[in-house]
Amino acid sequence: MTESRDPPTGCAMFGIYSGMFRRSRRSASMTSLHRVNGGGAASPASDSDAQEASPAHRERKGRQDRRKGVGGGATRTTATAAEPASEYTGMAAELDKMILDHQRVKGTTQLVRATSGNMMLHRNLGNLNAGGGGSSARNSVERAAKQANERKASPLTNGYAFSGMGNIVKESAKPSGGGDLCRALSHRTDPEKLKEMGNEEYRQGHYAEAVALYDQAIMMDARRPAYWSNKAAALAALGRLIEAVGDCKEAVRIDPSFDRAHHRLGGLYLRLGEPDKAIYHLKQSSKESTGADVSRAQSVKSRIAKSNDARRLKNWITVLQEAQAAVSDGADCAPQVMALQAEALLRLQRHDEADALFTGAAALRFGVDESTKFFGTFGHAYVLIVRAQVDMAAGRFEDAVATAQTAFQLDPSNREVTNVQRRAKAAAAARLRGNDLFKAAKFAEACAAYGEGLEREPGNAVLLCNRAACHAKLGRHEKAVEDCSGALVVRPSYSKARLRRADCNVKLERWEASMRDYQVLIQELPENEDVKKALSEVQAKLNSQRNGGAPARSQH
Template structure:
């Protein structure tokens, strides 16, 4: 067999195992192939006469692994034509290839079974696909691993020189062909950091050599974790766990990497597994206590901190007890509708360590909504540091009632921010989780009514029916008082009807709830221009030019207002009195 003219890719590292792979039959067969072919032809009549021979002939043999018999020579001739055969009840059923592509091995085929290096490679391919979800490696024949569109079986050559050169070329091309996540493609399940250093091939070989040592994989995961590569660390810990799931350190280290990625609920599950394996593993207890504290479960945090006396300190237990007290006070104040106390206690709980607790965040956001600080409420639940968990995992972890409360607060925040469709969907999910909860039912009805009123008002406004649209927005405000979007839309209707005073009032109310609402500020500035209130208009335009520095309309309006105000101060026509 000759090498392909195309330079091999990353799978060239498998060239060192090429002596274990099958060689395909070709027109220019070697003398060994010809001898075996002649033997097969000579054995065919006997096999037909003897059922035992027929059964043995049904098993394909690998000519590359069978030694040639000395002393027998046959004249070269064309390759024997294989006769089609139908599979009977006694025939072996072909086993599915390891990666689901191709494959001619059979479950009862002794010639196709193999162990050692080749079996280890098969396991590596399966592990890689299970962890990474890639299908780059496929099986072309029963023993030949290859990449899509590339030749996979490389001739090692004499002395192994060809295998070494193939490996070097494969590593070079793997580093040149970068994956979207910035890592060189290796075609294997191990994590290999892309590097411009010549040691990239060494990293590949190091990962391959450590494939059978879970402790080495753990050490590599620790190294990735220290460098801040948490996703890569998780993958390496997963590999170690697949090889030896009885080591609690693997589960605990993986939990630390998951927590760094913000996947706290998954981290809790892995820490719990580490503690199940070894109930005396104090580091896992301490890590589990910290996770529970961050998620707003102080009782569980205190329990696990006490189980890790060597790892935990008095300060850890004290923080957990403080979070427990803060949450209780915030909940009590909520029942009394003391929103300032709710906000203060919830913020203190976050400062004490419950920084990823959805219920604590919901208490804080609800208090800000009731205090007409809608922008801040939105930032609490939708900011960069806000916890984001799926509905199923949150319901399972926090319980139905707890997660339903978080959802109804989120629905109200969405309404305040003008995301009416999202609000309706979120409220509906909360109602499905807890349909008997009166508070959930009220929020769901409010969200539906406000969304319908806004949609009806928009349709009427587009049709030029400004009075009807104004009434529709008013109905929405009856269900959702202080909603900045509905107020601003109603202000637009007032402006179209020439009621600029009322438009200014609605815009001011919208800005009181959402100071960053640029549309309401622009509308108020324009109405003040109509009322010739130059100074009030100038203040709004000065704020807008900072928020929208590239807006040409704002620049032009600001210039005109400045000119009018200068003319007034220089003895021009007196402005109308401001109220």
């Protein structure tokens, strides 16, 4: 195991001390313990007699005899008993007293370790034992193996609670422990064992646990490229693709011929919409990659290029088709490809679909800093201005202003970014002014304010619906229906606009048109009693008209 480059932790310092402590003979240790706790100076012989009387000591002595022979063990015991006890003070004596005090109060043989930040309990730490009698390295290994088997058999979730991950874990209930939480101390575990445990967690779909285990293995030996590559796979499964790329890059830096890491890195770059880098790494992994992998990356490259060309020509149908094809070919987590789709959907008056790309369950969520670092300033600024426009279309004007401002800070010289920022500010200000005027019952002025916002953001469903409310208050139901219809063209699921149009059609006695809207609303709002009541009344009016009532007005 390589020497750690980091300063020693609390566990490391304790390990250093334990090495110093083991230099003193056990007889001296027991004598000092007795002195620290106020007793007289016990002789080595009396100490040995006390140990001989305990079953635990007899069992340990038997094991030593079997290893060395009865005569050898007896000779060693006699020599120890004959040696004078050497007294020691300072940190060693303080630790002895702390151990003994804890044993006396808690009635346990566990060691207690005080640190600057917490208190942790552990049954064995290094070769220090809570029981009496001398201890050899072989005994420590045997005890560690026995404890490992006991932990493996315990019903702890996922079976990794004692792997030294630093997680807060809870042991199985014991009468003396009371189910207290403790922080698991780091074990001197083989990093290969940690990797195997991580692989098992990964196979079971426990990706966060796998990441933690791979991290622990990396802390113990950061020169193994497989640890970095496996961690990248678990991060990718958690959707943390940019982090996964960083770990894969570290793996290929350590071993430039590591085919699996190159293959994994190529796949990550493909998903993130970086086909040139994907092609390079896929070609570096000849044992892992196939010709089909490279062809797919080349197809993504071609699709993105065609989509960008069509955008310059404002051919939004082609933009959408090529961007969707790029996603199908593998660029399913590429923010710029997603932005191309969203912008095309906005221009094609399909605002709900554009909004779903940014707010749906499968939406991409990358931080501004990591995206800027990974995709570059210009690339991320484009994603942000598209998002700002989607926010405006959905009525999230404050979010749109904030997002556009961030894009402007990234790329202030970009004319397109500047234009979107100005539009967002103007539309947000117009909507806010219109809302204030509407609350003050100044409906004509509010109508004009919303109209100013529509000049900046034509076809905005929220501004159209708000202006329709002003028209309805002024008795201009025909104009209100027109604005609501315009809002529903771009956002068919906009329930407020549909409800307002249904109400205005009732005022115009357009029963069939009103009933169609209420029937859609009852599907979207099945528990809404007002909608149920309104639908029932409209159906009664329509039945009355069909049964010889007054002729209906012309339908809109």
